[in-house]
Amino acid sequence: MNQxxxxxxxxxxLQPRLKQPLQGIINLLLVTAFFLLVWWIFMDPRGIIxxxxxxxxxxxxxxILIAAIxxxxxxxxxxxxxxxxxxxxxxxxxxxxxGSNIVIVAFMVWVFCYAFLGNLxxxxxxxxxxxxxxxxxxxxxEYSSLAILMMAAIASWLSPVWPVCFDNHPWQNLTQPARGxxxxxxxxxxxxxAFLILMHPHYHVLFYPWQEYAAAYPWWYGFARTLSGNxxxxxxxxxxxxxxxxxxxxxxxxxxxxKKQPLRGIIGFLFVFTMAWLIFFAFLFLQDVSWGxxxxxxxxxxxxxxxxxxxxxxxxxxxxxxxxxxxxxxxWPKKYSPSINIAIRCAIIFIATxxxxxxxxxxxxxxLGTQPGYSHPQQFPMAPVIxxxxxMLYHYWFMDMYPGKRLATRKExxxxxxxxxxxx
Amino acid sequence: MSDISRREFLKGLAVGGxxxxxxxxxxxxxxxxxxxxxxxxxxxxxxxxxxxLKIKVITETSWFNNALLMDxxxxxxxxxxxxxxIPWTNxxxxxxxxxxxxxxxxxxxxxxxxxxxxxxxxxDTGWNVDWTDTCFKREGIDKxxxxxxxxxxxxxxxxxxxxxxIEATLKYRPDIPILVPKGFYQEGFDLLKGANFPKCHLANxxxxxxxxxxxxxxxxxxxxxxxxxxxFDVPIITRVFGEQALVFNLKDKGLAIVxxxxxxxxxxxxxxxxxxxxxxxxxxxIQGGLHISPFEDWDPQYDDLVLALxxxxxxxxxxxxxxxxxxxxxxVTIGLPVVKGTAQHKSxxxxxxxxxxxxxx
Ligand SMILES: [Fe+2]
Ligand SMILES: [Fe+2]
Numbered sequence: 001m002n003q004x005x006x007x008x009x010x011x012x013x014l015q016p017r018l019k020q021p022l023q024g025i026i027n028l029l030l031v032t033a034f035f036l037l038v039w040w041i042f043m044d045p046r047g048i049i050x051x052x053x054x055x056x057x058x059x060x061x062x063x064i065l066i067a068a069i070x071x072x073x074x075x076x077x078x079x080x081x082x083x084x085x086x087x088x089x090x091x092x093x094x095x096x097x098x099g100s101n102i103v104i105v106a107f108m109v110w111v112f113c114y115a116f117l118g119n120l121x122x123x124x125x126x127x128x129x130x131x132x133x134x135x136x137x138x139x140x141x142e143y144s145s146l147a148i149l150m151m152a153a154i155a156s157w158l159s160p161v162w163p164v165c166f167d168n169h170p171w172q173n174l175t176q177p178a179r180g181x182x183x184x185x186x187x188x189x190x191x192x193x194a195f196l197i198l199m200h201p202h203y204h205v206l207f208y209p210w211q212e213y214a215a216a217y218p219w220w221y222g223f224a225r226t227l228s229g230n231x232x233x234x235x236x237x238x239x240x241x242x243x244x245x246x247x248x249x250x251x252x253x254x255x256x257x258x259k260k261q262p263l264r265g266i267i268g269f270l271f272v273f274t275m276a277w278l279i280f281f282a283f284l285f286l287q288d289v290s291w292g293x294x295x296x297x298x299x300x301x302x303x304x305x306x307x308x309x310x311x312x313x314x315x316x317x318x319x320x321x322x323x324x325x326x327x328x329x330x331x332w333p334k335k336y337s338p339s340i341n342i343a344i345r346c347a348i349i350f351i352a353t354x355x356x357x358x359x360x361x362x363x364x365x366x367x368l369g370t371q372p373g374y375s376h377p378q379q380f381p382m383a384p385v386i387x388x389x390x391x392m393l394y395h396y397w398f399m400d401m402y403p404g405k406r407l408a409t410r411k412e413x414x415x416x417x418x419x420x421x422x423x424x
Numbered sequence: 425m426s427d428i429s430r431r432e433f434l435k436g437l438a439v440g441g442x443x444x445x446x447x448x449x450x451x452x453x454x455x456x457x458x459x460x461x462x463x464x465x466x467x468x469x470x471x472x473x474x475x476x477l478k479i480k481v482i483t484e485t486s487w488f489n490n491a492l493l494m495d496x497x498x499x500x501x502x503x504x505x506x507x508x509x510i511p512w513t514n515x516x517x518x519x520x521x522x523x524x525x526x527x528x529x530x531x532x533x534x535x536x537x538x539x540x541x542x543x544x545x546x547x548d549t550g551w552n553v554d555w556t557d558t559c560f561k562r563e564g565i566d567k568x569x570x571x572x573x574x575x576x577x578x579x580x581x582x583x584x585x586x587x588x589x590i591e592a593t594l595k596y597r598p599d600i601p602i603l604v605p606k607g608f609y610q611e612g613f614d615l616l617k618g619a620n621f622p623k624c625h626l627a628n629x630x631x632x633x634x635x636x637x638x639x640x641x642x643x644x645x646x647x648x649x650x651x652x653x654x655x656f657d658v659p660i661i662t663r664v665f666g667e668q669a670l671v672f673n674l675k676d677k678g679l680a681i682v683x684x685x686x687x688x689x690x691x692x693x694x695x696x697x698x699x700x701x702x703x704x705x706x707x708x709x710i711q712g713g714l715h716i717s718p719f720e721d722w723d724p725q726y727d728d729l730v731l732a733l734x735x736x737x738x739x740x741x742x743x744x745x746x747x748x749x750x751x752x753x754x755x756v757t758i759g760l761p762v763v764k765g766t767a768q769h770k771s772x773x774x775x776x777x778x779x780x781x782x783x784x785x
Contacts, residue, residue, distance in 0.1 A: 045504040045663070053502025138494040138502075139721045205724040208750045218724065227724035257433035289460045297732025299689025300658060305725045371504065371659035377725075378503040378661055 007076050007163070008085055009397055013408035024328035027395070027404035035391040036367070039384060044369040053138075055145035058383040060105060062152035064390045067104040069156060071097070072397045073163045074187070075180035086407060094399035101394075113148045122147075124203055143206065150199045150233065155191040157239040162187050164247050165268025169261035198236065202229030225296050228305035237312030237382070238283075239276035244319055246272060248326040249345045253338045283311035300375035310374075313381045314353075317360070319389050321352035327396045328404075467697070467704035473675040474650030475536045477785040479682065479711050481777050482530040483550055483559040484745040485770050486585035486718075488520040494719055496525075497662075507584050507624065507662035508611045514625045526552035527770070528589045529713065529745050532565060532574075533682055537649055538675065544574045545647075546600075547670065547712075548684050550589030557592045559779065562769065569596035576601040578653070580684020581660065581667035582612045584624070590615060591628045599634030605655040606641045607666020639668050644700055650674070654696065656688040669712075671697055672785075677739075678708035680785050685713045685746050691729055694736055709740045709785045711777075717748030730754045742783040744776045752776045 016023050043052035043061075051057030071077060077085055077097075085093070118126020123133065124147050130140035162168055162183050171182045204215035205227045218224075224231035246252055246268070255271060258264035287307050288294075294304040325331060325348060333344050360381065364370045368384050400407050407413075487493045492513050497503060500510040517525040528550025536542050546565070550556030560566045568574050577600050579587050593600060604612070611621065618631035639645055641655040647670075655668040670682040679697065686693060690710060698704040716726050730751065742763045743752065752775045755762045763783055764774055771778025 045501055046506070046509075050501025050505065052504060053498070054504060056502070136491045136494040136719065136721075138498040139719065141498070142721075202724055205727050206722055208722055208753075225728075227727050229724065254433045254435075285457075285460075288457070289462075292462050292464065295691060295695050295732075296735075297691040297729040298695060299692050299725075299729070302692050302695065303689070303725060303728070305728065369504070371663060372665065373657065373659035376659040377723075379659070 007073065008082065009072055012085075012400070013413050014401060014405040015408050015412065016405055018404060021329065023404040024324075024330075027401055028324060028328045030403075031391050031395045032388070034395075035384075035388045038391065039368060039387060043383070043387065046369040052383060053142065054378050054380055054383065055142040055149065058380055059109065059145040059149040059152075061383055061387045061390065062149040062156070063105040063108055064101060065386055065393070066152045066155045066159065067101050067108070068390065068393050068397060069159055070104070070184060071101060073160055074183050076176055078176040078180050086410075090399045090402035090406070094394065094402070097398035098394055101398075108152075109148060113144075113151070118144070124206075147199065147203065150229070151191065151195050153233065153240070154194045154198065154236055155188065157236050157243065158190050158194060159184075159187040160243050160247070161265075161269055161272065164243060164252065165255060165272070166265030167261060169265055172261075194236075198232040199229050202227075202232075224304065224308065225294070226303070226305035226308070228308075230305040230309040234308035234310070234312040235276055235280045238279040238315045239272060241279060241315040241318055242272045242275040244322060245275065248322055248331070249349065250342050251331075251338070253342065279315050280308075280311050283314045284308070286314075287311075299377065303375070306375050306377075309380075313385075314357070316382050316385045317356055318349055318353045320356055320385060321349045323389060323392050323396075324352075325349065327392055327401070465699040467699055467701040469644045469646075469652075469700055470702045471644065471646055471652040471671065471673050472649035473538060473673050474648070475538050475540075475675055477536070477672055477674065477680055477682075477783075478534040479742065479783045479785070480532040480534070480563060481744060481765075481779055481781045481783075482532055482563050482565060483528050483556060483769075483779050484531075484713070484777070485527040485772075485779060486529050486551060486745060487525050487527055488770065489517050489525050490719055492517060492525050503661040505662060507582075507664065508621050508626070510624055510662070512584070512624055521552055521555040521558075521770075524552050524555070526555065526588075527585070528552055528556045528559075529586050529684065530556060530559065530565075530589070531682070531684075531712065532563065532568075533670065535648065535651055535672065543648055543651075544568065545670070546574050546577045546593065547682065548580055548586040549577060549593045551585040551587075553589050553591045556589035557595075559769070560592055560596075562780065566596050569593060569600065572597070574600065576603055578668070578670065579604045580669065581605055581687065582608050582664045583660070583662065583685060584626075586684050587612065588615070588626050590632075591630050594628065594630035594632055597634075598630050598632060600632075601635045601637070602632060603637050603639055603653070603668070605639050605666040605668040607655075607657065607664075608638065609663075609665070641666065644671075652701065654693075654700070656693070656696070658688045660685075660687045669693055671701060673701075673703060674708060674785065677785070678706035679704065680709040680711070681707070683710070683712035683714065685718075686715045689729070690714050691732060691736070707736050707738055709742070710738060711742035711783055711785075713745035714743045714747040714751070716746070716751040718746030720748055720750055722750060726751065727754070730758065733760060734758070740783075740785065742777050744771075744778065747776065749773060749775060 040047040042049045043057045045052060114126045118129055123129040124144055127140040127144045130144060131137050168179060168183055171179050174182060201216045201218040204211050204217055218227045220231050221227050255264055255268040258267060284307060287310060291301050294307045295302045296304060325345060333341050365372045370379055395401060496510055496512050512526060514524045514526060516523050521527060529548050530550045531547040533545045533547055534542055577593055615628050616632040618628055620627045639653060639655045641657045645653045647653055650673045652671045653668050655666060658667055659665055667685060667687050672680040674680055694707060740761050740763060752762055763777055765771060765776055765778035765781040767774040767778055769779035777783055
């Protein structure tokens, strides 16, 4: 990997301020407290702004995630310079980078989806257009939020594929912002195509009468046993989780051993795709074992569409221990061979996910203001889970893990950058 | 260098591939499925038999202006906000009842037993007390309550439109036995005792003095010969939890299911009946709210239900209320036997049973 192509976040040198595990625990508690505060202010149905209606707030949560991925993985923090990233106090830097994240989210939702596509192309991307067609304001906003959040969900699966699997090939030698914009345009193009195939048919059946002239009949009905796009939401989420697995748990092993592009990218993508379906089937099977097979037309626990969605929800839950281990506990262990390290990390993540799952369903009603029970047609555990992840990413990407860690000073940094130059 | 990395890569791929293959094969093999997935149970609880049913729709118009109701929810913060926290619009609604958007749901179920005797169950008690009382008077429920003709009040769930009009029932008979599903919140019990909730414009000025039973979930409650109820542990919009439905075993016909809102889903409910009640695979009729498109909203998942309902061999369907007009139209289009109504007493359309309509099974 040439240095030009490496991400600032990968080359930065974080120094601990405290010893582990104390440092990780304090930092994790802080970010969790911050997540709970943000949830209470913006989302909690008992809280202040109450955007978790549910789809409306969930939409913003999804876009925060993809906007952050774009900022760091595709644009490598452009337009912010290395000097800014290296020297600003983490709190001020965090404020500015989080601020720009919010601006991107607002632009994509309000300008790109609502004003542009919603007005000129697809009515369900703008609640006002739907209201104008006679829909109640509430459901107009819910339906459009679902569509808009799905665009972000698909992007969060496809966008990281380029930097992570393809090393931005064939644009690795471009400088920012040319590279960022090129990769962004390319991956967003793929995202829009995937959206049209995976989610647009959902809207064929969502409206009454059916919109058969505008969208294809859900082609997955035969094998998914549901017309709902939740089938695709489920496996796409497993895809997002797979790419994080490859990046955070596997350290891109064994893909990183292939030196040639685009071979490495193609195999990497197939790896992510296969892993996604493996996770998807495994969770479907687990649910069949727990509750018995799904029944066509049933609701809640037995609804085929909910079962698919729940695979995605369960997969997303794995992200919390995955990121906790990587960001807060230095991706322990590192001392064995790659396959042993990965196996130990996976075991930790599986066990921790089981514990988190138990705690989530037991304590989320009093803590998050959600309702008890596994299956609620208007409740998505992915929303709080992804908001929590967003806060971790803000912390890790935008704030140098303040206060548990700090950026190395220039003096400390010098040998490290030499080392990187050598490796390249 | 590249040789080593190729070997390393192949090794990694071999390890990962083998693990993946076995996981995949394991998950999809029939041996695994048969040994891990619990087999479907066959209903074993015998609830006896009854002869016939007369179902009178007292009121199925839970609210009069759907857009206003949705607006109340939107302003309050959406579908998960506690119903007792929402200031529901109760003034200035042109198509409402005396300006109030609140209506309610209440049905009278009269069972005839094999010996010719009968019992009456009041299923739910509306929302707006004045509207419910007016409907009660129209159908003579006030007198039936006062002279003890009605055996019990069966509250399907704690939702505003099914339970908040409790005063309309209690003012005629404060000691009526009441059955509520497991999952009622403290506010619901307080309302029964005569509490006031000014924020959501809710009050009950006649405390309940009779027996109150909370129906546990996960079991069949036998009420009378041929009559049982089942409670489902379901979380429901506006922070309600739990709903119960009535099951009747009609001699020579089959099972009839009568619901309030059916938030558990009608197919989920029938599947559960199949697995718990003897003869549970022979459905004859359903009646009540089916909670599909109560707000004339839609989700492709609801089409799954419409398309699958054919498999249950229902001879007659008396759906109304939160079934929604869109759903009813779809039912009719694909040929399901929906019983028509007469569109009287503020019921808007005759596509399904409305206020004052009767279904005899
Ligand atoms: Fe209802
Ligand atoms: Fe209800």
